[in-house]
Amino acid sequence: MKKIAGLLLLSLASYHLQAQSFIQAYQTRANQVTQTNINTLLQEFASYGIKTTGSAANTNALNWLKAKYQSYGYNASQITEDSFNIGSTTSKNLIITKTGTVYPNTYVIICAHYDTVNGPGVSDNGSGTSILLEAARILKDVPTEYSVKFIHFSGEEQGLVGSNHYVNNVVFSNNVRQLNLKVVFNIDQVGGQLGNINDTINCESDQTSAGGTANNAPSLIKTQELANCTTLYSPLQVNMSHAYASDYMPFEGKGDVITGFYETVRSNNEHSPSDTYANIDPVYVFNVGKAAVGALQHFAVASSVLGTDEIAQNKLESVKIYPNPAKDILNVEIPAEIKNFVFEIKDMNGRLISAHENEKTINVSKLSSGIYLCTVKSENETVTKKIIIEK
Known part of the structure; x- marks a missing residue:
């Protein structure tokens, strides 16, 4: 992910957080994130090795992701690929679409990159990848008013190549908007370091002038909502922070509203052979997953009534x-x-x-x-x- 020199952390107390109601169905679904699934996904992600964009390992990871979504019941019409060139090689973004019941043409994007450099990248970004998979599994048959796109980007480590391609060729075509987005929710490097006190997550908002400042205030509102959902549906505390150098930035540059998660206590294993399953804190990933499922339901306005076939908590x-x-x-x-x-x-x-x-x-x-x-x-x-x- 990003190399940050002096991350700006703003006290949550400096913001006025709008009240959000606790919804029991959202909590029940957040509780369906399981530690066992998170552990298994992280270890399977690690097994594909160094997933450099365009490499065979990168393609193998892509095929693993597609197989996971198919096993969850997503059909071929919901699973699409966005190919792009990087140097002399080709890689693909993976997009899974779940159609909304009230606003089918307005999308909530939840995204994470699956490419890595110099190591298996279990925190950066197997952690975000695993959380997207758990969220997609749990919400597969849950009605949401807004459509949801689960997007796995490649090319992030080479300068947001995959997300730039998607924004400029799918969200926009010839600078004409094709997709109406409600919010872009990015999850990157939330694995933590085993042994650290990992009880807090950074909630990131747009605080830049890139692409204009009109989307700064809406981004802060969505990030306040993300922080509220985190404290409602997970045991984590929150730090308010700023967005920086991950896959939400191309969206931000085009005026879309963005927010995201990033680990608070820096692990410093990213981009190195030390970014392994043995070094991360899987309980932290599990807790961030619960927060993400709670927030995604809020953003997409999921049903507040549990379906008869929803799985009981392990x-x-x-x-x-x-x-x-x-x-x-x-x-x-x-x-x-x-x-x-x-x-x-x-x-x-x-x-x-x-x-x-x-x-x-x-x-x-x-x-x-x-x-x-x-x-x-x-x-x-x-x-x-x-x-x-x-x-």
Whole structure:
């Protein structure tokens, strides 16, 4: 993503936040983001390696994304590609469209880039990629008044090439607007650094004069709404910040209203081989995902009534494993209604270290210092969490 020299953080207290009502259906859907899905998506994204724009790995990641949307039930007419050239190579943006019930020709865009440089890019930007996938899965059959486009951009790391192409050739054609956009919601580098206090997210608004200033005030309003949704539907706190050097900027330059998420405590792993699954905080990505699903429902005006076929929350998502970091003992706190479960400890390569049935106190004194994956299984549900052992 972006290299920021001196990120401007503005106190939330300096803004007047308009009141937003809590909607229980929005919370229920936000709660359908699962830690297990986030973990799996992040690890699968990492497995494709360095996804430089135009490379075979980049194409493989694109095909993985398409397969995910197909598995969620999106049909061929909803899945489109936007090809562009970068040097002597070609890459593609992936666009998934969900049609609105009241304003089908006005779009809420939620976007994240999937290209990486110098590493697997699990934070920058497997984190945003995974959140888009979870949001699309959860909201697949939820009616929204406004149409939603889930967009995965390539070419971000080479200077917003993919998003520039999309804006200038799809949103506009020969400088004539083709798509009416309500808001562009960008998610980039929200993986955090494992071990940091990752309890706050930056909510980014347009504060520049590029393309004129008429969209600055509307951007700030949408970012205030994003901040409100974050505190309503996730455990995160918010910092108000400014937009900078990510895929919302070409939209901003054409006068569209933008907002976005970016990690608050900088991980500094971006654009390096250190941007791996082992170094990020997957719980942070999970919490940002809940905030994003809440905000996307608000922006697109999702139904406030739950459908009869909406999936109930995985009961295992409330499992707590502590302390973390641990030294000799791990405690497992299980919901009271779950009577039988299996607890597994695996290393970061997926090798099973130990398995325990219905044990809530686990002796880990013989484990070496490092990072481990702990999985709880009960009936058809599972949850996986990352644990640090420190001697």
